[in-house]
Amino acid sequence: MTIARIDLPATAGPVFVPGDEGYAAEVASWNVAHRHEPLAVVGATSAQDVAAAVRWAGAHGLPVAVQATGHGAVRPVTGGLLISTRRMSTVSVDPAARTARVGAGARWSQVVEAAAVHGLAPLNGSSSHVGVVGYTLGGGAGPLGRRYGFAADHVRCVEIVTADGALRTVDADHEADLFWAVRGGKGNFGVVTEIEFGLFEVPGFFGGGIYFPGTHAAEVLHAYRAWSAGLPEEMSSSVALLRLPPLPQLPEPLRGAYVAHLRVAYLGTPEDGDKLLAPMRAAAPALIDDVSWLPYSAVDAVHRDPVDPMPSRDRGVLLGELTARTVEHVLEVAGPQVDVPLIMVEVRHLGGAFARPPAVPNAVSGRGAQYSLFVIGPGLPELTPVVDAVTDRVLAVETMPGGLINFSGHAGPEALLANWAPADRDRLLRIKHSYDPTNVFSGGQALVG
Known part of the structure; x- marks a missing residue:
């Protein structure tokens, strides 16, 4: 055609x-x-x-x-x-109400900057270069999440164009079923044109990252397993095994290296943060330790995600606990001694506020998990079979039912629906059929059933 x-x-x-x-x-x-x-x-x-x-x-x-x-x-x-929607990038902050209203094409960096002027912060993701709407509709598990929960938990209202071409404003009191579904069900119900959500009084935080030599990956991962289990909700963290490219813009110790990268964001004093972090600092010698008190506008320093476009292919699972057996398995199939085409294998600490239901229920899945295990490989066609095979091996651990749609990557329709418990799955499909009976919105992570 x-x-x-x-x-x-x-x-x-x-x-x-x-x-x-x-x-x-x-x-x-x-x-x-x-x-x-x-x-x-x-x-x-x-x-x-x-x-x-x-x-x-x-x-x-x-x-x-x-x-x-x-x-x-x-x-x-x-x-x-x-x-x-990239031209629809308006951002408006109401400091008295502690809310932000943003257009469909806005990036988190715009919201972070606009909110920081008032000592406020949004629940953005690991990179502020990511778009606000898509991230939030998929739940949004960011570096303040153990304290405040998913980004979707704090959405106040959504402006959305549904399959009939109607522009609707939905919230807890107006078309509540659609409001429930779109917060966690991603773009399956229409095109979100604006979104309003709560902000938090976070002018700064204790955070950043510590890079350890890959040769100490075992010590770091086992230390992280024991350390993270007892952390307060004010500490959000993850640890990633990274195969870094030999790029000149990277610091010399990291250039072309295999490293274990601990990422932390703590909502407490630097003194308390240092005490909490001490066991991880003692786990292995650091190549770089840049954890310090930071203004929230520097939040990208926690994960230091790549900014430039790149080809990637990712997928993740949820864990009820992080066991020694899981750590050993990850090291066996993706540790420094193995030559595999992966960019990152990440363990992220969930629990805390992630596990609690929000004030206004939504369709975000995976609340019972304590950790996620997430893999990113190069998204090159010639490498797809081997990347998928290696990803399957890494994720072949003892998982719990469900998943996070933002961490589901290229999963097919059946696997995508398995993110939700049966009752929520059925409700999502009923709402999908009601608002989009001919499946107009069938791209990306589409719900089919």
């Missing part, structure tokens, strides 16, 4: 079809493993543009996909209509 230019949707923002100058830039995603090839892409500038685009797609029987930054791209968009 091809689209005649005269038949394109009438929007204030630009519309591109294959062959147009600007098409490639508009469809590009941060995860360059996936090359989108929609029949048309709308560079939406407003909710009205989004609604017009969805109505046009419906009239032509086309599926709709949406993208802001493309960090969460898990499969290519082929055919159909792609709505690019």
Whole structure:
């Protein structure tokens, strides 16, 4: 099928079809493993543009996909209509109410900067370059999560265009079923054009990272297992086994190295933070230790995620506990002695506020987990079979039922639905069928059933 230019949707923002100058830039995603090839892409500038685009797609029987930054791209968009929301990047902070209202294309860096002026902080993820909406709709397990929970737990209201092209504002009192589903069910129910959520009084924190030589990975992981189990909720942490590239912008000790990277964010005094961190600092000699008191605007220093676009392929599981057996298994299949094409194997501490239900219930899954185990490999077509095989081996540990949709990567429909308990799964599908009976929103991490 091809689209005649005269038949394109009438929007204030630009519309591109294959062959147009600007098409490639508009469809590009941060995860360059996936090359989108929609029949048309709308560079939406407003909710009205989004609604017009969805109505046009419906009239032509086309599926709709949406993208802001493309960090969460898990499969290519082929055919159909792609709505690019990157121009819809407004951010408004109400310091008295401690809330932020942001457009569909806003990045966390914009919210962090706007909130920090007032001594406030959002529940952003490990990288502030990620888009706010996609991250939040998938739950959002960030570096303050053990204290405050998932980002989705603090959403106040959502503006969304559903499959019929209607623009709706939903909250706990208006279309409560849809409000429940969209907070945790990701983009399966429409295109979110604005979102409002709570902020927290966090002007600064004690945090950063410690890089240990890969030769001490066993000592670090076993120490982390014992240490993390007794931490207060004010301490959020993770530890990652990293195979770093030989890039000149990396510090010399890390360039091309295999390292164990401890990441911490503590909402307490530096003195108490130092005491809490002492057992991990004693676990092995550090290559770099940059843990200190930081303004919240420096939150990216905790994980130091890559900023430049890259091809990646990821998947994760949840753990009821982090056992010695699990640690030994991870070291056996992905430790420094094994030559495998992986970028990162991460163990993240959950529990705390992640485990508690929010004031307004939502569809976020995985609340019973104490840890996640997450793997990222290079998303290169020629390496996909071996990356998937190695990922399967790493994740072949004693897991608990359920999962986090943001950590589900390229999982298929059946595995995706397994993130939820049966009752929540059935409710999600009922709401999906009610608001999107023809499965217009079928791209990305689609719920099918």
